[in-house]
Amino acid sequence: MTLVLxxxxxxxxxxxxxxxxxxxxxxxxxxxxxxxxxxxKSSTLRLIAGLxxxxxxxxxxxxxxxxxxxxxxxxxxxVFQSYALLPHLTVYENLELGLRVRGxxxxxxxxxxxxxxxxxxxxxxxxxxxxxxSGGQRQRVALARALLRDPKVYLLDEPMSNLDAQLxxxxxxxxxxxxxxxxxxxxxxxxxQNEALAMATKIAILxxxxxxxxxxxxxxxxxxxxLFVAQFLGRPQINCLKVRNNTIDAVRPENxxxxxxxxxxxxxxxxxxxxxxxxxxxxxxxELRMTIDPSFVCPERIFVQWDKSKVFHFDAKTxxxxxxx
Amino acid sequence: xKFKSSLIVLLLVWSIMPLLWQLxxxxxxxxxxVTPFAELSERWTLDxxxxxxxxDPPFFxxxxxxxxxxxxxxxxxxxxxxxxxxxxxxxxRKTSNYVRVILVACALFPYVLLFLSLLELARTFSLGNNxxxxxxxxxxxxQPLAVLLLSSAFVSLPSELDDAARVEGLxxxxxxxxxxxxxxxxxIASTAILIFLFSWNEYPIALTWISDNSKLxxxxxxxxxxxxxxxxxxxxxxxxxxxxxxxxxxxxxxVFQKPIVSGLTSGAIKG
Numbered sequence: 001m002t003l004v005l006x007x008x009x010x011x012x013x014x015x016x017x018x019x020x021x022x023x024x025x026x027x028x029x030x031x032x033x034x035x036x037x038x039x040x041k042s043s044t045l046r047l048i049a050g051l052x053x054x055x056x057x058x059x060x061x062x063x064x065x066x067x068x069x070x071x072x073x074x075x076x077x078x079v080f081q082s083y084a085l086l087p088h089l090t091v092y093e094n095l096e097l098g099l100r101v102r103g104x105x106x107x108x109x110x111x112x113x114x115x116x117x118x119x120x121x122x123x124x125x126x127x128x129x130x131x132x133x134s135g136g137q138r139q140r141v142a143l144a145r146a147l148l149r150d151p152k153v154y155l156l157d158e159p160m161s162n163l164d165a166q167l168x169x170x171x172x173x174x175x176x177x178x179x180x181x182x183x184x185x186x187x188x189x190x191x192x193q194n195e196a197l198a199m200a201t202k203i204a205i206l207x208x209x210x211x212x213x214x215x216x217x218x219x220x221x222x223x224x225x226x227l228f229v230a231q232f233l234g235r236p237q238i239n240c241l242k243v244r245n246n247t248i249d250a251v252r253p254e255n256x257x258x259x260x261x262x263x264x265x266x267x268x269x270x271x272x273x274x275x276x277x278x279x280x281x282x283x284x285x286x287e288l289r290m291t292i293d294p295s296f297v298c299p300e301r302i303f304v305q306w307d308k309s310k311v312f313h314f315d316a317k318t319x320x321x322x323x324x325x
Numbered sequence: 326x327k328f329k330s331s332l333i334v335l336l337l338v339w340s341i342m343p344l345l346w347q348l349x350x351x352x353x354x355x356x357x358x359v360t361p362f363a364e365l366s367e368r369w370t371l372d373x374x375x376x377x378x379x380x381d382p383p384f385f386x387x388x389x390x391x392x393x394x395x396x397x398x399x400x401x402x403x404x405x406x407x408x409x410x411x412x413x414x415x416x417x418r419k420t421s422n423y424v425r426v427i428l429v430a431c432a433l434f435p436y437v438l439l440f441l442s443l444l445e446l447a448r449t450f451s452l453g454n455n456x457x458x459x460x461x462x463x464x465x466x467x468q469p470l471a472v473l474l475l476s477s478a479f480v481s482l483p484s485e486l487d488d489a490a491r492v493e494g495l496x497x498x499x500x501x502x503x504x505x506x507x508x509x510x511x512x513i514a515s516t517a518i519l520i521f522l523f524s525w526n527e528y529p530i531a532l533t534w535i536s537d538n539s540k541l542x543x544x545x546x547x548x549x550x551x552x553x554x555x556x557x558x559x560x561x562x563x564x565x566x567x568x569x570x571x572x573x574x575x576x577x578x579x580v581f582q583k584p585i586v587s588g589l590t591s592g593a594i595k596g
Contacts, residue, residue: 051491051492088508
């Protein structure tokens, strides 16, 4: 099963909020779409779900063109950011509604709902209202609703953004294994890059409605194709050195080391982050960020250097990666 | 704090005094009303209530007529206003603001100015002396306010509920059945009560459209009671009729107190 987007675009007024999207998501793949607010992540998902109209291009699941189909005819299962559970219906009734609308018989409905509740480990709470559930449980109900449709494609719109950090970390591996066990193409939208790196088999970085880079999480981080991608992924943010010959050199904070010679720097501030510490340095190359062993006591003046092979070179005008042979 | 409490008590007394006075009047003998401080052997009476209830046609018929017209106009108004409000909530912000301004203008229009043309319509289409027909102008006149209140309520619903329902394959009618009506029930209840109150209290149109004694609505019937004698105003009977006419409304408000309050404040506080 494969989801294929060809040259997909959507216009609002005179602006393209999503433009020329071309990608495919295969069975067992979880493509995470990540990008800053307003870059078109959720719009992409809405276009695939059929909640918004495509102004250009086509969307196919396998060879079936679904571009102009109604949302319910597209064989998609969607999990919404707010979970979109009906507050006046119990967990069971929330799950049952879609099946009932599709005309499934009562015994069959009960059997399928019980199966799904077992999978999402909520079989002890069918009669609870959503308000009586924790954030994680609500998310599992929303996921169960998507699973019940037995869709060909899963779409998840920031499904963990309403959970606290601790719960998010706990649920992340569960959600990932649950999604991948379905063996369907999955499109996952998030603004949280840690979540993106953890959940993805592939990542698409979106900027101004267009894909900047689509690759494996490893490649996107270690081999960014544009300055935007390099700056967007990785916290603390990548260091951009002074512009020379229309080129911006960039090096990640973890690739800076303290040495006896090199670039002289002055310590501006330090943040202790538990397993590491972040130094803010002032240098002739501009302000730099550097991560270092948390026990290191940094003097006010230090020398810093980096491995040349770990430096990325970007065109100062276009922001595109330059390769030097 | 003390000033605040005193002000609240003062406002309560200010609001409730006319009602208490009406209640007092309805149980007082005519003599007690004109000589309030005199020593009287008979100060209290149920005669006004007896007279009103045993009048011909019986007073409860007017109550029933008003109730019937109120229910019909409320149902008709909601039937039209709910889809209209939904549509307005789906318009772009700019367009929906324009529509809302027009609706506010319509809601503020003094409807008494329409009653001659409405009378003309009633004559042309033979709608006089028909309680269902009387509900038609009430429905039309209630629309702007109902649409305004309900469209604000629709806007407050999270759009993802609608999206999720569309993905599940719920048609618009099913979305109304399963999502909008249950979730907006407080707003619908408060709107319904406002419409009902309007139709319950409406006088000029009822006066001109209904002449048959057995089909009179409450306000017209009460005006007839008040003007039944050319020599004096029957304060006691009028007060008894007012109290009887107010009882259904008070019961309605007590029963639906919770949805009315939450409906009137919906959208006022970010949840």
